[in-house]
Amino acid sequence: MTSEIILQAIVTGLMMGLIYALIAAGLSLIFGLMEIVNFAHGEHLMLSMFSSFWLWSLFGLDPLFSIPITILFLAFCGILTHYFLIRYILKAKMLIQICATFGLSIFIRSIAQLLWTPDFRNVDKPLLEGRIEVGSVFIGQPQLYASFVCLLAFIGLYLFVTKTETGLALQATAQDRHAAEVLGIPSNKMFAIGWAIGLGCVGVAGGMMANYFFIFTDVGINFALFAFVAVALGGFGSIIGCLYAGIIIGLVESLGGLLIDPSFKLLYVFVIYLLVVIYKPQGLFGRY
Amino acid sequence: MESKLLAAKSEPLWNTNNKVISIICGLVILLFSLPLFGLNSFYLHLFIMIFMHAVMAQSWNVIAGFSGQISLGHGAFFGIGAYATSFFYMQYGITPWISIFFGMFISAVFAVLIGIPMLRLSGHYFAIATLLIGISFQVVFQRWDLVGAASGLWVTMTPEDSWLALQFHSSKAPYYYIFLIFFIITFFVVWLLSRSKLGYRLRAVRDDPQAALSLCINVSNYKIIAYVISAMIMAPMGSLFAQYILIIDPDRVFNIEISIIVLLITVLGGIGNVWGPIIGASILIPISEYSRIYLGGTGGAVDLILYGLILMIICIFRPNGLISFIPKHILERKKQK
Numbered sequence: 001m002t003s004e005i006i007l008q009a010i011v012t013g014l015m016m017g018l019i020y021a022l023i024a025a026g027l028s029l030i031f032g033l034m035e036i037v038n039f040a041h042g043e044h045l046m047l048s049m050f051s052s053f054w055l056w057s058l059f060g061l062d063p064l065f066s067i068p069i070t071i072l073f074l075a076f077c078g079i080l081t082h083y084f085l086i087r088y089i090l091k092a093k094m095l096i097q098i099c100a101t102f103g104l105s106i107f108i109r110s111i112a113q114l115l116w117t118p119d120f121r122n123v124d125k126p127l128l129e130g131r132i133e134v135g136s137v138f139i140g141q142p143q144l145y146a147s148f149v150c151l152l153a154f155i156g157l158y159l160f161v162t163k164t165e166t167g168l169a170l171q172a173t174a175q176d177r178h179a180a181e182v183l184g185i186p187s188n189k190m191f192a193i194g195w196a197i198g199l200g201c202v203g204v205a206g207g208m209m210a211n212y213f214f215i216f217t218d219v220g221i222n223f224a225l226f227a228f229v230a231v232a233l234g235g236f237g238s239i240i241g242c243l244y245a246g247i248i249i250g251l252v253e254s255l256g257g258l259l260i261d262p263s264f265k266l267l268y269v270f271v272i273y274l275l276v277v278i279y280k281p282q283g284l285f286g287r288y
Numbered sequence: 289m290e291s292k293l294l295a296a297k298s299e300p301l302w303n304t305n306n307k308v309i310s311i312i313c314g315l316v317i318l319l320f321s322l323p324l325f326g327l328n329s330f331y332l333h334l335f336i337m338i339f340m341h342a343v344m345a346q347s348w349n350v351i352a353g354f355s356g357q358i359s360l361g362h363g364a365f366f367g368i369g370a371y372a373t374s375f376f377y378m379q380y381g382i383t384p385w386i387s388i389f390f391g392m393f394i395s396a397v398f399a400v401l402i403g404i405p406m407l408r409l410s411g412h413y414f415a416i417a418t419l420l421i422g423i424s425f426q427v428v429f430q431r432w433d434l435v436g437a438a439s440g441l442w443v444t445m446t447p448e449d450s451w452l453a454l455q456f457h458s459s460k461a462p463y464y465y466i467f468l469i470f471f472i473i474t475f476f477v478v479w480l481l482s483r484s485k486l487g488y489r490l491r492a493v494r495d496d497p498q499a500a501l502s503l504c505i506n507v508s509n510y511k512i513i514a515y516v517i518s519a520m521i522m523a524p525m526g527s528l529f530a531q532y533i534l535i536i537d538p539d540r541v542f543n544i545e546i547s548i549i550v551l552l553i554t555v556l557g558g559i560g561n562v563w564g565p566i567i568g569a570s571i572l573i574p575i576s577e578y579s580r581i582y583l584g585g586t587g588g589a590v591d592l593i594l595y596g597l598i599l600m601i602i603c604i605f606r607p608n609g610l611i612s613f614i615p616k617h618i619l620e621r622k623k624q625k
Contacts, residue, residue, distance in 0.1 A: 103599025267428075
């Protein structure tokens with residue numbers, strides 16, 4: 001075990017962590033707005049990867065260029081989800097909310113399985129290929145660009161939420177939707193925007209990952225689990241917390257896999273989750 | 289005045305609605321005599337699956353419906369039960385009749401171990417943690433060589449039907465009766481639980497933890513008790529299922545689909561109600577089996593699509609489940625006059 005391998009694991013973990021962070025940020029935004037955990041988040045990620053894949057396979061559009069379309073598609077999915085499912089269960093009990101989004105996740109995943117079979121697919125010869133060598137560390141180009149784009153998107157999201165008028169309106173709705181409505185902020189519209197942006201983030205992550213990740217119908221489950229953990233770790237509703245939490249998870253995953261046993265990656269993340277929610281239930285950077 | 293008080297004291301334990309009692313008795317007798325009518329093995333299988341899933345859903349109902357904690361990884365206890373009987377039978381030759389109780393015991397121990405740290409969490413935190421637990425069990429069993437790792441356990445077949453080894457090859461009728469008896473026992477126990485002090489305390493914990501706490505109800509202890517009871521109901525079903533199919537592997541008995549279906553049945557039937565799981569199971573299981581016959585079979589997950597759709601529709605339009613269609617006065621005991 002040399003220091004180079006450990007360095008390599010840290011770099012890999014960092015790059016994965018940025019992707020987890022963006023996926024979790026979408027989840028966290030939605031949760032912060034309406035206190036609903038989107039249990040179909042992983043399936044939305046799967047949809048974005050498949051959208052990227054089909055645009056490449058049917059129209060020959062490289063995943064790099066199809067990202068705007070993927071983002072729009074996912075944002076549209078978000079609005080549909082809100083319009084057909086979420087707005088009916090806003091006032092329901094938490095149990096019903098969990099069951100409803102859980103039902104959505106089963107629904108999307110099995111429809112995808114019916115339409116596209118559970119085969120593994122990947123994009124052949126994308127524009128981003130190969131790897132670069134920095135010192136003794138190998139960095140895959142698609143991974144590098146993916147994490148870079150995710151970081152950019154994350155910064156964009158953060159600026160949007162904290163600086164623009166719509167973002168502030170979102171925050172106001174998150175804090176107190178009735179007070180916000182009194183001030184003339186339509187909460188239903190804000191919820192739809194929240195869903196569109198939240199799933200747009202997933203669109204970015206999925207579109208970039210389509211470059212190098214295998215695309216199959218169950219791909220979202222692990223990412224969604226890590227995103228749940230990241231959201232809990234960063235504090236439900238905190239967006240900047242997701243960045244740190246995502247990086248922590250990425251590092252734990254890759255270092256744990258290297259130092260102990262790669263087949264139990266999920267368990268290490270799980271242990272971290274348990275420790276945090278037991279000793280610091282508001283999350284590491286939570287506002288509650 | 290006095291007579292009123294006496295009447296209130298002698299309020300019977302049983303549902304005093306005679307119609308309901310006679311319907312239930314009639315149904316039980318009908319269920320016991322069904323195999324005598326010479327049902328073919330498909331229908332027996334259908335009924336066995338209904339009984340099994342009703343009990344599994346009832347187990348989920350105890351933790352989610354009564355105490356309000358949503359467990360998304362309840363399949364773990366099913367798997368523990370399944371592995372317990374098969375493993376002890378194959379390694380030590382212990383009859384499944386005894387190792388069913390081992391399975392229950394191990395599940396209870398795990399429920400306590402999992403419950404102590406996790407039931408302090410509430411709401412989404414607990415749901416996510418249980419989702420992770422369900423998958424962790426699958427991951428661990430896939431790599432645990434002692435119990436056959438990913439290929440699972442193939443229970444040694446006895447040459448003939450054997451009550452001792454709980455294996456019947458010639459007919460499904462014995463399985464039918466075993467599942468039926470477990471089904472009746474479980475429902476009776478849960479029904480007693482629902483109207484015991486424990487049941488009321490659990491519902492108090494569900495509806496308002498802080499108010500419950502102010503009445504000296506130890507919230508987290510009661511959640512753990514509910515979790516343990518729930519696990520102990522789930523484990524025997526895993527054991528019996530293992531005896532029924534005789535081949536178990538991690539992907540089958542720890543499948544997330546088990547956790548999904550118990551949730552779906554309970555929500556469909558009516559969550560927090562003893563009769564909910566029966567209604568849910570007797571509607572959903574036939575749909576699922578028939579859709580597998582006529583639509584599935586090609587790897588298309590048609591039944592899962594239906595599950596997801598039904599779950600969403602129920603959540604939107606009937607959050608209290610199908611049981612809310614039945615007028616209340618039938619389900620509740622007669623008011624004392």
